[in-house]
Amino acid sequence: MSLVNIAGLHKHFGTNHVLKGIDLAVEEGDVIALIGRSGSGKSTLLRTINGLESIDKGELVVDGTAVHDGKGDLRALRQKVGMVFQQFNLFPHLTAGQNVMLAPTVVKKTAKREAEDIAKEVLLKVGLSDKFDSYPDQLSGGQQQRVAIARALAMRPKVLLCDEITSALDPELVNEVLAVVQQLAAEGMTLIMVTHEMRFARDVGNKLIFIHHGRIHESGDPKTILTNPETPELANFTRAVM
């Protein structure tokens, strides 16, 4: 059984049929890049995996926790699936350390001392152990995004979703975030990312999925399919973005 199993997934926004039958299996340690044009459904697909978008039809199973036709224990699902957002979404009234400690203490009822140790460990991992007491508005965009990654990691997720996590950053700050993601990938973290960083997808990812009009149009080894796309749609897309 794969870590993440998606079968026959459909999603509508009103009359707009956004996802038209997605089948996807993600193995432990996979680093998957979802690419596609704006409006293709790639972000929606990512957001269904932790239940931020409901599923109209189909099944989603993450490490044994199932959501079937939109019904299932979303909070159990979300404890297994971490997410990092384009706009960081740090809690502005909490320090970096408190941001990271919140979910372990409130959701998992971890003792404060232990949660503090976890927070220090994950902040060290993203290279921000000296920013424990800083508030989000005292940090650069890249630092904020790294705190957001640490916050997700503190819940010990089985899989981490990254939704265009470098798109809101100044160019010179992109690499510090990508370096952290690359390090996570090297440590065996299962990652699913929507990204426009094609070079990163090629160098770090082990699978690339091209979403087009709500379907998986083409997928495979990033180096192979980016160099020799089988479909004209992917060829057009790579030509436009690379």
Place this chain on the structure above:
Amino acid sequence: MAYQFDFAPVFENADLLLQGAAATLGLTAAGAVPGIALGIAGAICRAWRIQPFAALFGVYVEAIRNTPFLVQLFFIFFGLPSLGVKLSGWEASILAMVINLGAYSTEIVRAGIEATPRGQLEAAASLALSRAQTFLYVVLRPALARVWPALVSQVIIVMLGSAVCSQIAAEELTFAANFIQSRNFRAFETFFVATAAYFVLALLVRQALMRFGQRVVVGRPR
């Protein structure tokens, strides 16, 4: 002959004025704390459409915001005894202030809650926080911080409005002023001093509440 100003008869009764000012402050504190708590409860129900409370708070807010405070006060003090609820002047005053402030602060706090960026809710959801946890740990403090200046203004409005509680024999600042001028016939001087006292009280309360907000609600000294 021109009017001769004489403030001495007013200051002879300074103790009455001070007691009145203290009573006004006490009324304000007793009305503001439960009033804002009521407002937070109402705001939660309305913002998250928790029925039937959302609908009930809706009716309550409209009823209070569209009627005069003095009439609300009279209704509680003179009207409720017909139903067997007899309240002293103080009790009726505090109850009226809580109910009045509760309605206005419901709408103020609701605006703060509804201004929560969607990303904050998504981040909390993706961390597996429940709805109640999200509200308590993620939404509430930034929401209160956003609307704190408006809440403080509303508390000041209620404090100044408490002047009408003198009409039901609550012995606050206006009652004291009225009492003094009825004895010394120095209406101008007495009400001049009372007005100045309200002005100073309002400035002090605003300062104190803004500082409190910065320290406790925002949680970061500037």
